[in-house]
Amino acid sequence: MPRILFVLSLALCLMVSGQAWGAGDPAVTDRPDWGRHFAAAGVTGALVLITDGDTPTVQAYDPARAATGFLPASTFKIPNSLIALETGVVAGPDTVFAWDGVQRSIADWNADLTLTKALRVSCVPVYQEIARRIGQERMQWWVREMDYGNADIGQAIDTFWLRGKLRISALTQAAFLRRLAHDQLPFSAQTMAEVREMLVEERTGAGVLRAKTGLTSGDAPTPNVGWWVGWVEKGEGRWYFALNIDSLRPEDIPARKAVVKAVLAAEGVWP
Secondary structure (H helix, E strand, O other), X not given: OOOOOOOOOOOOOOOOOOOOOOOOOOOEEEOHHHHHHXXXXXXOEEEEEEXXXXXXXXXXXOHHHHOOOXXXXXXXXXXXXXXXXXXXXXXXXXXXXXXXXXXXXXXXXXXXXXXXXXXXXXXXXXHHHHHHHHOHHHHHHHHHHOOOOOOOOOOOXXXXXXXXXXXXXXXXXXXXXXXXXXXXXXXXXXXXXXXXXXXXXXXXXXXXXXXXXXXXXXXXXXXXXXXXXXEEEEOOXXXXXXXXXXXXXXXXXXXXXXXXXXXXHHOOOOO
């Protein structure tokens, strides 16, 4: 049975419509000094960092690009997981998806995977199956309900986040994650807690780093874009980040995390 849906007040959360932020939202502070970390990695892109508080602060490297929408690629596995768990098409994070026997270039995909493991290794075939189970009408309803990017999933239910019309900006990604962290998305508390746990990338005595990568494929309608989005929890502090870069070379793939971690370290956020 689907879990009971309840809608929390969004009055205090950031706008995530994918359009320009309204006048009542925090101003974005330009951080051109972060450009040295992009230059060191040889990449071009944008980075947003939201620091939690009664009035959140928003900083960005290349604010214009940070407000520009791109295909979400595998960062859409976050909302896909939320919808799957909420609607009951996947029973829980430990639900196992049997390998279909097709040998794929990413070795981690060639095995039976739980939902959590499929998220961690970013297994596209598993999440395409999940999207098909959710179905076109139900997926569209949820994407609009959570106000995700431009909410345009088109008609290709199992590829719209990879090469369709769906677009989301780095600013919107970071604000979306803040809503997830604060139980301010239109899902049950259990669903949001489960997805937050699925996103754990590092856990130390100092805190927790939750994150998800994304990378558009060569057949996308735009040049390849790499993402790394997530947040850090340390004590009472919360910092939400979203990076996107032009991914043109193999070495640009690890650069996603390297740039973010360099900025987080310089800002005293992580580790």
